[in-house]
Amino acid sequence: MKEITKEKLEKFFNQIKTQKNIFAPVSQNEKTEFVKNPSFANINFDFIQTTQSAKHLVFPRIEKLFEYSSSKTETSLRDVDTNLFSEVVLFAAHPCDAAAFCVLNQVFTKDYVDEIFAARMEKLTIIGLACKNSDENCFCTSVNLSPDSRKNSDIFLIPLKNGNFAVEILTKKGENLVSQSENLFENFSNSDFLITSVEKKFELSKVTAKAGTFFENDFWKTNSLRCLGCGACAFVCPVCSCFDIQDKKCGKNGERVRCWDSCGFSLFTLHTSGHNPREIQSQRWRQRILHKFSYIPEQEISQSGCTGCGRCSRNCPVDMNLLEQLTELNK
Amino acid sequence: MEKLQKKSAELLQNKTVEMIIGYENGCNFNKIRASFISVPEMTNKLIFNEKCTQNLAVYLTKPEIKKMGKIAVVAPIFTMRTILALASENQISDENVLVLGFSQNNELLDFQTLNDVEKYLSQIEFPTLKEKMKLEELEKMTLEEREQFWKKELSKCVKCFACRAACPLCYCLRCAVESNQPQWVEVTSSPLGNFEWHILRAMHLAGRCTGCGNCATACPLNIPLDLLNSKMAKTMKEQFNFISGKSAKQESALSTFNNNDKENFIL
Numbered sequence: 279m280k281e282i283t284k285e286k287l288e289k290f291f292n293q294i295k296t297q298k299n300i301f302a303p304v305s306q307n308e309k310t311e312f313v314k315n316p317s318f319a320n321i322n323f324d325f326i327q328t329t330q331s332a333k334h335l336v337f338p339r340i341e342k343l344f345e346y347s348s349s350k351t352e353t354s355l356r357d358v359d360t361n362l363f364s365e366v367v368l369f370a371a372h373p374c375d376a377a378a379f380c381v382l383n384q385v386f387t388k389d390y391v392d393e394i395f396a397a398r399m400e401k402l403t404i405i406g407l408a409c410k411n412s413d414e415n416c417f418c419t420s421v422n423l424s425p426d427s428r429k430n431s432d433i434f435l436i437p438l439k440n441g442n443f444a445v446e447i448l449t450k451k452g453e454n455l456v457s458q459s460e461n462l463f464e465n466f467s468n469s470d471f472l473i474t475s476v477e478k479k480f481e482l483s484k485v486t487a488k489a490g491t492f493f494e495n496d497f498w499k500t501n502s503l504r505c506l507g508c509g510a511c512a513f514v515c516p517v518c519s520c521f522d523i524q525d526k527k528c529g530k531n532g533e534r535v536r537c538w539d540s541c542g543f544s545l546f547t548l549h550t551s552g553h554n555p556r557e558i559q560s561q562r563w564r565q566r567i568l569h570k571f572s573y574i575p576e577q578e579i580s581q582s583g584c585t586g587c588g589r590c591s592r593n594c595p596v597d598m599n600l601l602e603q604l605t606e607l608n609k
Numbered sequence: 610m611e612k613l614q615k616k617s618a619e620l621l622q623n624k625t626v627e628m629i630i631g632y633e634n635g636c637n638f639n640k641i642r643a644s645f646i647s648v649p650e651m652t653n654k655l656i657f658n659e660k661c662t663q664n665l666a667v668y669l670t671k672p673e674i675k676k677m678g679k680i681a682v683v684a685p686i687f688t689m690r691t692i693l694a695l696a697s698e699n700q701i702s703d704e705n706v707l708v709l710g711f712s713q714n715n716e717l718l719d720f721q722t723l724n725d726v727e728k729y730l731s732q733i734e735f736p737t738l739k740e741k742m743k744l745e746e747l748e749k750m751t752l753e754e755r756e757q758f759w760k761k762e763l764s765k766c767v768k769c770f771a772c773r774a775a776c777p778l779c780y781c782l783r784c785a786v787e788s789n790q791p792q793w794v795e796v797t798s799s800p801l802g803n804f805e806w807h808i809l810r811a812m813h814l815a816g817r818c819t820g821c822g823n824c825a826t827a828c829p830l831n832i833p834l835d836l837l838n839s840k841m842a843k844t845m846k847e848q849f850n851f852i853s854g855k856s857a858k859q860e861s862a863l864s865t866f867n868n869n870d871k872e873n874f875i876l
Contacts (some may be wrong), residue, residue: 308831309830329829330829339767339797339798414637414638503643503674504642504643506667508769508773508774508775509767509769510771510829513767513769513829524797537796537797537798540769543770544782558673559671559673560673591637595663595771595826595829596642596663596775597635597637597641599636599637602636
């Protein structure tokens with residue numbers, strides 16, 4: 279383990295900024311978001327969680343899959359040149375966000391490798407930051423993570439009592455990133471860590487086991503009547519990866535794009551015939567929870583479909599609180 | 610609060626209504642949420658105070674709620690207005706809705722019919738909207754400044770449709786933005802697609818929006834969407850002397866013709 283002062287961390291940050299795009303948490307008007315290439319002075323190191331996750335770095339809101347143009351006689355397709363994707367560093371991401379990329383990665387590459395996603399993932403380096411603060415919506419410790427979990431971070435920072443940061447370089451990507459700045463890091467001085475504690479609220483295996491047998495239960499109906507069926511929870515979620523394929527046409531040219539979608543929308547499962555297998559909101563809410571806590575674990579993905587970041591609960595306009603319902607399932 | 614709980618219990622006991630939609634304490638400190646109560650024993654969960662800002666009329670047009678039968682709904686003034694607007698559009702009626710109205714002083718009002726609601730509303734002055742930003746500030750801007758303002762705000766939109774879902778007057782089961790043959794509006798949350806969506810929504814709500822502001826509070830990204838709607842409401846007032854949600858018999862402003870209508874907006 280190494281240590282770095284805040285001044286030197288700034289130098290490190292600025293050095294990265296000259297070569298790559300770097301995203302870091304910045305607070306403005308009561309909201310914190312990952313902002314592209316901000317000034318170091320504006321970074322919030324004490325944030326609980328950003329409003330939106332950082333998943334857009336590898337799974338953008340709109341991703342061009344290919345372009346096409348057609349004439350009278352033929353149609354030609356042009357692939358996306360993934361070599362043009364820029365190198366991206368995600369700076370000061372909390373463990374719940376870093377771990378979320380594990381799930382995304384397996385969703386997009388497990389049995390079929392999505393080349394565009396894989397290329398973006400390859401160019402992403404994650405500098406994790408242990409959490410100094412947490413709130414009542416945080417539950418990382420219930421999904422086998424913690425405020426200082428290193429999972430999927432390439433470099434990990436822990437705030438120290440003396441104002442410095444402890445640094446762990448965890449992967450080859452992390453080593454490459456520090457290779458030009460090694461002089462900035464010092465030996466660890468044994469100052470105390472500043473890490474919040476997050477109480478464990480439920481037993482993941484118990485919830486998963488119960489969720490699997492709970493399909494036909496009134497629980498979903500009684501607990502989701504107030505759900506409005508918007509996509510706020512899915513869109514702020516670092517793990518939710520459902521998408522829709524659309525064509526953006528302009529005359530004879532166009533592009534095929536992948537854009538975010540949500541299982542909470544009533545149209546998500548609507549068939550051409552008019553039949554909708556998830557006709558009412560309670561079925562859609564059930565899908566959201568079971569996907570995260572039953573179907574993803576069944577697929578042996580190394581992280582549950584939820585990393586306990588609490589964004590869905592913080593952003594739901596009608597207080598559909600995920601943790602509350604999981605605690606209920608834990609009973 | 611006690612009065613509300615008692616009355617709700619009676620309504621359920623007498624089978625006057627099948628369900629009460631009101632407010633209860635949320636799971637976290639400071640949060641209040643919608644409550645769906647169908648047994649008299651649970652009515653002690655019901656609360657009412659100035660923090661009850663969700664417009665519960667949004668639930669009245671949902672097919673799964675409509676199926677249940679007659680519903681009593683807790684309604685501060687902004688919700689009463691919405692209920693009248695919905696009634697004027699033939700979405701609800703005395704047959705399926707009973708209003709548990711609250712005055713501005715948080716007093717439970719005694720309404721038997723929508724007509725009673727209308728009478729009450731005609732005697733009071735509508736409270737002004739609490740927008741996140743004042744409409745006047747926006748109106749003071751030049752055209753270019755306004756364009757920049759909306760570009761900045763609307764580019765944040767991720768099209769989660771929380772604004773639409775939270776809006777009681779956005780009750781279409783199939784929204785125009787989801788039509789794909791033909792595709793009227795870009796589905797993606799690109800800058801153009803976002804502009805198309807929000808302008809379309811504002812236009813569709815012109816003369817209908819009752820100004821509850823739930824679209825703006827629902828937005829996870831704090832886009833001041835209520836400004837678009839309050840500007841529309843202001844225009845409707847100035848041009849047609851029309852205020853939505855005043856009466857259940859009100860004719861729709863944009864689909865009725867009046868010889869006295871101003872035509873100065875036609876280029």
